[in-house]
Amino acid sequence: MSFISVKNVWQQYGDQVVLEGLNLSIAEGEFCTLVGASGCGKSTFLRLLLGQEVASKGTILLDGKALAKEPDSTRGVVFQRYSVFPHLSVLDNVALGLELPRSALLGRLFGAAKRDAREQAAALLHKVGLDHALDKYPTQLSGGMQQRLAIAQALIMKPRVLLLDEPFGALDPGIRKDMHALLLELWRETKLTVFMVTHDLSEGFNLGTRLLVFDKVRIDPHAPGAYGARITYDIPLNSDRRAARVALDSLKTA
Ligand SMILES: Nc1ncnc2c1ncn2[C@@H]1O[C@H](COP(=O)(O)OP(=O)(O)OP(=O)(O)O)[C@@H](O)[C@H]1O
Structure with a gap:
Protein backbone atom coordinates (compact mmCIF):
# COMPACT_ATOMS: atom_id res chain seq x y z
CA MET A 1 0.00 0.00 0.00
CA ARG A 75 2.17 17.34 8.23
CA GLY A 76 4.58 20.23 8.71
CA VAL A 77 4.92 23.16 6.36
CA VAL A 78 7.53 25.80 5.49
CA PHE A 79 6.76 28.72 3.17
CA GLN A 80 9.17 31.01 1.34
CA ARG A 81 8.58 33.67 4.01
CA TYR A 82 6.48 34.34 7.07
CA SER A 83 6.48 30.85 8.52
CA VAL A 84 7.67 32.03 11.94
CA PHE A 85 6.14 34.24 14.65
CA PRO A 86 7.98 37.61 14.69
CA HIS A 87 7.07 38.44 18.30
CA LEU A 88 8.50 35.20 19.75
CA SER A 89 12.14 34.38 20.39
CA VAL A 90 13.80 31.64 18.35
CA LEU A 91 13.46 29.17 21.22
CA ASP A 92 9.82 30.07 21.89
CA ASN A 93 8.95 29.79 18.19
CA VAL A 94 9.97 26.14 18.27
CA ALA A 95 8.88 25.24 21.85
CA LEU A 96 5.41 26.68 21.21
CA GLY A 97 4.51 23.76 18.95
CA LEU A 98 5.03 21.39 21.87
CA GLU A 99 3.45 23.66 24.45
CA LEU A 100 0.15 24.41 22.72
CA PRO A 101 -1.28 20.94 22.17
CA ARG A 102 -0.23 19.73 25.62
CA SER A 103 -1.81 22.60 27.48
CA ALA A 104 -5.16 23.14 25.83
CA LEU A 105 -6.63 24.67 28.97
CA LEU A 106 -3.87 26.93 30.20
CA GLY A 107 -2.16 27.71 26.91
CA ARG A 108 1.20 27.34 28.69
CA LEU A 109 3.24 24.63 30.27
CA PHE A 110 4.88 24.89 33.65
CA GLY A 111 7.66 23.16 35.57
CA ALA A 112 9.13 19.93 34.21
CA ALA A 113 6.85 19.80 31.15
CA LYS A 114 7.92 23.29 30.12
CA ARG A 115 11.59 22.46 30.71
CA ASP A 116 11.20 19.32 28.63
CA ALA A 117 9.59 21.23 25.73
CA ARG A 118 12.37 23.84 25.80
CA GLU A 119 15.08 21.19 25.93
CA GLN A 120 13.63 19.40 22.92
CA ALA A 121 13.34 22.71 21.07
CA ALA A 122 16.93 23.67 21.93
CA ALA A 123 18.22 20.26 20.75
CA LEU A 124 16.47 20.66 17.40
CA LEU A 125 17.75 24.24 17.07
CA HIS A 126 21.25 22.89 17.70
CA LYS A 127 20.72 20.42 14.85
CA VAL A 128 19.73 23.17 12.41
CA GLY A 129 22.68 25.33 13.48
CA LEU A 130 20.83 27.95 15.55
CA ASP A 131 22.07 27.08 19.04
CA HIS A 132 23.81 30.46 19.29
CA ALA A 133 20.57 32.37 18.57
CA LEU A 134 18.01 30.93 21.00
CA ASP A 135 17.11 34.31 22.55
CA LYS A 136 17.09 36.31 19.32
CA TYR A 137 13.94 37.40 17.51
CA PRO A 138 13.28 36.46 13.85
CA THR A 139 13.92 40.02 12.61
CA GLN A 140 17.43 39.76 14.07
CA LEU A 141 18.17 36.72 11.89
CA SER A 142 19.38 36.51 8.28
CA GLY A 143 17.04 35.00 5.66
CA GLY A 144 18.85 31.66 5.80
CA MET A 145 18.66 31.58 9.60
CA GLN A 146 14.93 32.37 9.48
CA GLN A 147 14.40 29.41 7.16
CA ARG A 148 16.45 27.18 9.49
CA LEU A 149 14.11 28.32 12.25
CA ALA A 150 11.03 27.65 10.10
CA ILE A 151 12.30 24.13 9.38
CA ALA A 152 12.91 23.48 13.10
CA GLN A 153 9.45 24.83 13.89
CA ALA A 154 7.92 22.42 11.37
CA LEU A 155 9.97 19.43 12.54
CA ILE A 156 9.43 19.78 16.30
CA MET A 157 6.02 18.13 15.93
CA LYS A 158 7.69 15.11 14.30
N1 LIG B 1 -8.30 30.43 -2.90
C1 LIG B 1 -8.27 30.68 -4.21
N2 LIG B 1 -9.32 31.25 -4.83
C2 LIG B 1 -9.31 31.50 -6.16
N3 LIG B 1 -8.25 31.23 -6.96
C3 LIG B 1 -7.18 30.67 -6.40
C4 LIG B 1 -7.12 30.36 -5.01
N4 LIG B 1 -5.91 29.81 -4.74
C5 LIG B 1 -5.25 29.76 -5.90
N5 LIG B 1 -6.00 30.28 -6.91
C6 LIG B 1 -5.61 30.37 -8.32
O1 LIG B 1 -5.12 29.10 -8.68
C7 LIG B 1 -4.05 29.22 -9.62
C8 LIG B 1 -2.87 28.42 -9.12
O2 LIG B 1 -2.25 29.10 -8.04
P1 LIG B 1 -1.01 28.47 -7.25
O3 LIG B 1 -0.56 29.51 -6.29
O4 LIG B 1 -1.38 27.14 -6.74
O5 LIG B 1 0.05 28.28 -8.43
P2 LIG B 1 1.61 28.00 -8.33
O6 LIG B 1 1.92 27.00 -9.41
O7 LIG B 1 2.00 27.62 -6.95
O8 LIG B 1 2.20 29.42 -8.69
P3 LIG B 1 3.62 30.10 -8.36
O9 LIG B 1 4.64 29.18 -8.95
O10 LIG B 1 3.56 31.43 -9.03
O11 LIG B 1 3.71 30.19 -6.85
C9 LIG B 1 -3.80 30.72 -9.78
O12 LIG B 1 -4.45 31.14 -10.95
C10 LIG B 1 -4.45 31.33 -8.57
O13 LIG B 1 -4.93 32.62 -8.86
Whole structure:
Protein backbone atom coordinates (compact mmCIF):
# COMPACT_ATOMS: atom_id res chain seq x y z
CA MET A 1 0.00 0.00 0.00
CA SER A 2 1.35 3.42 -0.83
CA PHE A 3 1.87 5.93 1.97
CA ILE A 4 0.11 8.77 0.16
CA SER A 5 -2.30 8.15 -2.64
CA VAL A 6 -3.86 10.87 -4.69
CA LYS A 7 -6.83 9.62 -6.66
CA ASN A 8 -8.37 11.64 -9.47
CA VAL A 9 -7.99 14.95 -7.61
CA TRP A 10 -9.46 18.12 -9.12
CA GLN A 11 -9.42 21.60 -7.65
CA GLN A 12 -11.62 24.37 -8.94
CA TYR A 13 -12.26 27.92 -7.69
CA GLY A 14 -15.54 29.26 -9.10
CA ASP A 15 -15.35 28.39 -12.76
CA GLN A 16 -11.54 28.27 -12.83
CA VAL A 17 -10.21 24.71 -12.89
CA VAL A 18 -6.71 24.78 -11.38
CA LEU A 19 -5.84 21.10 -11.10
CA GLU A 20 -7.37 18.25 -13.04
CA GLY A 21 -7.22 14.48 -12.70
CA LEU A 22 -4.15 14.15 -10.47
CA ASN A 23 -3.16 10.58 -9.64
CA LEU A 24 -0.10 9.72 -7.60
CA SER A 25 1.17 6.96 -5.40
CA ILE A 26 3.93 8.01 -3.02
CA ALA A 27 6.01 5.70 -0.83
CA GLU A 28 7.02 6.77 2.66
CA GLY A 29 10.41 8.48 2.67
CA GLU A 30 10.11 9.76 -0.90
CA PHE A 31 11.46 13.28 -1.61
CA CYS A 32 9.22 14.76 -4.33
CA THR A 33 10.18 18.00 -5.99
CA LEU A 34 7.39 19.88 -7.80
CA VAL A 35 8.10 22.15 -10.74
CA GLY A 36 5.93 23.92 -13.29
CA ALA A 37 5.01 27.30 -14.71
CA SER A 38 3.97 30.06 -12.36
CA GLY A 39 0.29 29.86 -11.46
CA CYS A 40 -0.20 26.24 -12.57
CA GLY A 41 -1.32 25.05 -9.15
CA LYS A 42 1.74 23.71 -7.28
CA SER A 43 0.97 25.63 -4.07
CA THR A 44 -2.66 24.64 -4.42
CA PHE A 45 -1.58 21.00 -4.45
CA LEU A 46 0.50 21.56 -1.28
CA ARG A 47 -2.51 23.13 0.44
CA LEU A 48 -4.56 20.06 -0.44
CA LEU A 49 -1.84 17.80 1.02
CA LEU A 50 -1.69 20.00 4.12
CA GLY A 51 -5.45 19.75 4.58
CA GLN A 52 -5.84 23.52 4.42
CA GLU A 53 -8.24 23.02 1.51
CA VAL A 54 -10.42 20.12 0.44
CA ALA A 55 -10.29 19.01 -3.19
CA SER A 56 -13.35 19.77 -5.33
CA LYS A 57 -13.24 16.17 -6.53
CA GLY A 58 -11.22 13.04 -5.74
CA THR A 59 -9.49 11.80 -2.62
CA ILE A 60 -6.14 11.99 -0.90
CA LEU A 61 -5.29 9.11 1.44
CA LEU A 62 -2.48 9.06 3.98
CA ASP A 63 -1.71 5.57 5.22
CA GLY A 64 -4.96 4.40 3.68
CA LYS A 65 -7.11 6.95 5.53
CA ALA A 66 -8.72 10.11 4.18
CA LEU A 67 -6.76 13.21 5.16
CA ALA A 68 -8.03 15.05 8.22
CA LYS A 69 -10.16 18.04 7.20
CA GLU A 70 -7.70 20.40 8.89
CA PRO A 71 -3.91 20.50 9.11
CA ASP A 72 -2.59 18.32 11.92
CA SER A 73 0.77 17.28 13.33
CA THR A 74 1.30 14.57 10.69
CA ARG A 75 2.17 17.34 8.23
CA GLY A 76 4.58 20.23 8.71
CA VAL A 77 4.92 23.16 6.36
CA VAL A 78 7.53 25.80 5.49
CA PHE A 79 6.76 28.72 3.17
CA GLN A 80 9.17 31.01 1.34
CA ARG A 81 8.58 33.67 4.01
CA TYR A 82 6.48 34.34 7.07
CA SER A 83 6.48 30.85 8.52
CA VAL A 84 7.67 32.03 11.94
CA PHE A 85 6.14 34.24 14.65
CA PRO A 86 7.98 37.61 14.69
CA HIS A 87 7.07 38.44 18.30
CA LEU A 88 8.50 35.20 19.75
CA SER A 89 12.14 34.38 20.39
CA VAL A 90 13.80 31.64 18.35
CA LEU A 91 13.46 29.17 21.22
CA ASP A 92 9.82 30.07 21.89
CA ASN A 93 8.95 29.79 18.19
CA VAL A 94 9.97 26.14 18.27
CA ALA A 95 8.88 25.24 21.85
CA LEU A 96 5.41 26.68 21.21
CA GLY A 97 4.51 23.76 18.95
CA LEU A 98 5.03 21.39 21.87
CA GLU A 99 3.45 23.66 24.45
CA LEU A 100 0.15 24.41 22.72
CA PRO A 101 -1.28 20.94 22.17
CA ARG A 102 -0.23 19.73 25.62
CA SER A 103 -1.81 22.60 27.48
CA ALA A 104 -5.16 23.14 25.83
CA LEU A 105 -6.63 24.67 28.97
CA LEU A 106 -3.87 26.93 30.20
CA GLY A 107 -2.16 27.71 26.91
CA ARG A 108 1.20 27.34 28.69
CA LEU A 109 3.24 24.63 30.27
CA PHE A 110 4.88 24.89 33.65
CA GLY A 111 7.66 23.16 35.57
CA ALA A 112 9.13 19.93 34.21
CA ALA A 113 6.85 19.80 31.15
CA LYS A 114 7.92 23.29 30.12
CA ARG A 115 11.59 22.46 30.71
CA ASP A 116 11.20 19.32 28.63
CA ALA A 117 9.59 21.23 25.73
CA ARG A 118 12.37 23.84 25.80
CA GLU A 119 15.08 21.19 25.93
CA GLN A 120 13.63 19.40 22.92
CA ALA A 121 13.34 22.71 21.07
CA ALA A 122 16.93 23.67 21.93
CA ALA A 123 18.22 20.26 20.75
CA LEU A 124 16.47 20.66 17.40
CA LEU A 125 17.75 24.24 17.07
CA HIS A 126 21.25 22.89 17.70
CA LYS A 127 20.72 20.42 14.85
CA VAL A 128 19.73 23.17 12.41
CA GLY A 129 22.68 25.33 13.48
CA LEU A 130 20.83 27.95 15.55
CA ASP A 131 22.07 27.08 19.04
CA HIS A 132 23.81 30.46 19.29
CA ALA A 133 20.57 32.37 18.57
CA LEU A 134 18.01 30.93 21.00
CA ASP A 135 17.11 34.31 22.55
CA LYS A 136 17.09 36.31 19.32
CA TYR A 137 13.94 37.40 17.51
CA PRO A 138 13.28 36.46 13.85
CA THR A 139 13.92 40.02 12.61
CA GLN A 140 17.43 39.76 14.07
CA LEU A 141 18.17 36.72 11.89
CA SER A 142 19.38 36.51 8.28
CA GLY A 143 17.04 35.00 5.66
CA GLY A 144 18.85 31.66 5.80
CA MET A 145 18.66 31.58 9.60
CA GLN A 146 14.93 32.37 9.48
CA GLN A 147 14.40 29.41 7.16
CA ARG A 148 16.45 27.18 9.49
CA LEU A 149 14.11 28.32 12.25
CA ALA A 150 11.03 27.65 10.10
CA ILE A 151 12.30 24.13 9.38
CA ALA A 152 12.91 23.48 13.10
CA GLN A 153 9.45 24.83 13.89
CA ALA A 154 7.92 22.42 11.37
CA LEU A 155 9.97 19.43 12.54
CA ILE A 156 9.43 19.78 16.30
CA MET A 157 6.02 18.13 15.93
CA LYS A 158 7.69 15.11 14.30
CA PRO A 159 5.53 15.22 11.19
CA ARG A 160 5.57 12.31 8.76
CA VAL A 161 5.22 14.65 5.80
CA LEU A 162 7.09 17.91 5.25
CA LEU A 163 5.66 20.38 2.75
CA LEU A 164 8.03 23.06 1.48
CA ASP A 165 6.77 25.89 -0.72
CA GLU A 166 9.82 27.44 -2.36
CA PRO A 167 11.58 27.51 1.01
CA PHE A 168 14.89 28.75 -0.40
CA GLY A 169 13.52 31.00 -3.16
CA ALA A 170 14.56 34.22 -1.42
CA LEU A 171 18.06 33.09 -0.42
CA ASP A 172 21.46 33.75 -2.01
CA PRO A 173 22.98 30.82 -3.94
CA GLY A 174 25.70 30.13 -1.33
CA ILE A 175 23.18 30.04 1.51
CA ARG A 176 20.90 27.85 -0.60
CA LYS A 177 23.65 25.25 -0.91
CA ASP A 178 24.01 25.13 2.88
CA MET A 179 20.25 24.79 3.21
CA HIS A 180 20.20 21.92 0.70
CA ALA A 181 22.82 20.08 2.74
CA LEU A 182 20.85 20.66 5.94
CA LEU A 183 17.58 19.51 4.41
CA LEU A 184 19.11 16.34 2.98
CA GLU A 185 20.75 15.57 6.32
CA LEU A 186 17.44 15.97 8.17
CA TRP A 187 15.61 13.93 5.53
CA ARG A 188 18.17 11.12 5.77
CA GLU A 189 17.93 11.04 9.56
CA THR A 190 14.15 10.84 9.62
CA LYS A 191 11.66 8.85 7.60
CA LEU A 192 10.16 12.10 6.37
CA THR A 193 8.24 12.19 3.13
CA VAL A 194 8.96 15.54 1.50
CA PHE A 195 7.09 17.57 -1.11
CA MET A 196 9.01 20.65 -2.18
CA VAL A 197 7.89 23.26 -4.71
CA THR A 198 10.76 24.96 -6.45
CA HIS A 199 11.27 27.24 -9.44
CA ASP A 200 14.87 26.11 -9.68
CA LEU A 201 15.05 23.04 -11.91
CA SER A 202 18.55 22.11 -10.78
CA GLU A 203 17.36 22.23 -7.15
CA GLY A 204 14.49 19.95 -8.18
CA PHE A 205 16.81 17.48 -9.88
CA ASN A 206 19.50 17.50 -7.21
CA LEU A 207 17.38 17.21 -4.10
CA GLY A 208 14.52 14.95 -5.08
CA THR A 209 14.10 11.22 -5.41
CA ARG A 210 11.24 12.04 -7.72
CA LEU A 211 10.48 15.07 -9.89
CA LEU A 212 6.84 15.93 -10.60
CA VAL A 213 6.19 18.34 -13.46
CA PHE A 214 2.87 20.24 -13.40
CA ASP A 215 1.62 21.59 -16.71
CA LYS A 216 -1.56 22.70 -18.34
CA VAL A 217 -1.88 20.59 -21.46
CA ARG A 218 -5.39 21.51 -22.52
CA ILE A 219 -6.00 25.16 -23.31
CA ASP A 220 -9.19 26.78 -24.60
CA PRO A 221 -8.43 30.40 -25.63
CA HIS A 222 -12.12 31.28 -25.24
CA ALA A 223 -12.37 29.86 -21.71
CA PRO A 224 -9.03 30.28 -19.94
CA GLY A 225 -10.35 28.70 -16.72
CA ALA A 226 -11.85 25.63 -18.36
CA TYR A 227 -8.86 23.35 -17.88
CA GLY A 228 -6.34 22.84 -15.13
CA ALA A 229 -2.81 21.51 -14.76
CA ARG A 230 -1.92 17.84 -14.65
CA ILE A 231 1.21 16.00 -13.66
CA THR A 232 2.76 15.59 -17.09
CA TYR A 233 6.05 14.01 -16.01
CA ASP A 234 6.81 11.89 -12.97
CA ILE A 235 10.55 11.23 -13.11
CA PRO A 236 12.44 8.98 -10.67
CA LEU A 237 15.76 10.50 -9.60
CA ASN A 238 18.74 9.65 -7.45
CA SER A 239 17.85 6.03 -6.95
CA ASP A 240 21.43 5.45 -5.77
CA ARG A 241 20.88 7.90 -2.90
CA ARG A 242 17.68 6.14 -1.95
CA ALA A 243 19.47 2.77 -2.04
CA ALA A 244 22.22 4.20 0.17
CA ARG A 245 19.62 5.35 2.65
CA VAL A 246 17.96 1.93 2.77
CA ALA A 247 21.37 0.34 3.34
CA LEU A 248 22.15 2.82 6.15
CA ASP A 249 18.77 2.18 7.76
CA SER A 250 19.33 -1.55 7.72
CA LEU A 251 22.76 -1.04 9.35
CA LYS A 252 21.12 1.01 12.11
CA THR A 253 18.49 -1.65 12.82
CA ALA A 254 20.97 -4.57 12.59
N1 LIG B 1 -8.30 30.43 -2.90
C1 LIG B 1 -8.27 30.68 -4.21
N2 LIG B 1 -9.32 31.25 -4.83
C2 LIG B 1 -9.31 31.50 -6.16
N3 LIG B 1 -8.25 31.23 -6.96
C3 LIG B 1 -7.18 30.67 -6.40
C4 LIG B 1 -7.12 30.36 -5.01
N4 LIG B 1 -5.91 29.81 -4.74
C5 LIG B 1 -5.25 29.76 -5.90
N5 LIG B 1 -6.00 30.28 -6.91
C6 LIG B 1 -5.61 30.37 -8.32
O1 LIG B 1 -5.12 29.10 -8.68
C7 LIG B 1 -4.05 29.22 -9.62
C8 LIG B 1 -2.87 28.42 -9.12
O2 LIG B 1 -2.25 29.10 -8.04
P1 LIG B 1 -1.01 28.47 -7.25
O3 LIG B 1 -0.56 29.51 -6.29
O4 LIG B 1 -1.38 27.14 -6.74
O5 LIG B 1 0.05 28.28 -8.43
P2 LIG B 1 1.61 28.00 -8.33
O6 LIG B 1 1.92 27.00 -9.41
O7 LIG B 1 2.00 27.62 -6.95
O8 LIG B 1 2.20 29.42 -8.69
P3 LIG B 1 3.62 30.10 -8.36
O9 LIG B 1 4.64 29.18 -8.95
O10 LIG B 1 3.56 31.43 -9.03
O11 LIG B 1 3.71 30.19 -6.85
C9 LIG B 1 -3.80 30.72 -9.78
O12 LIG B 1 -4.45 31.14 -10.95
C10 LIG B 1 -4.45 31.33 -8.57
O13 LIG B 1 -4.93 32.62 -8.86
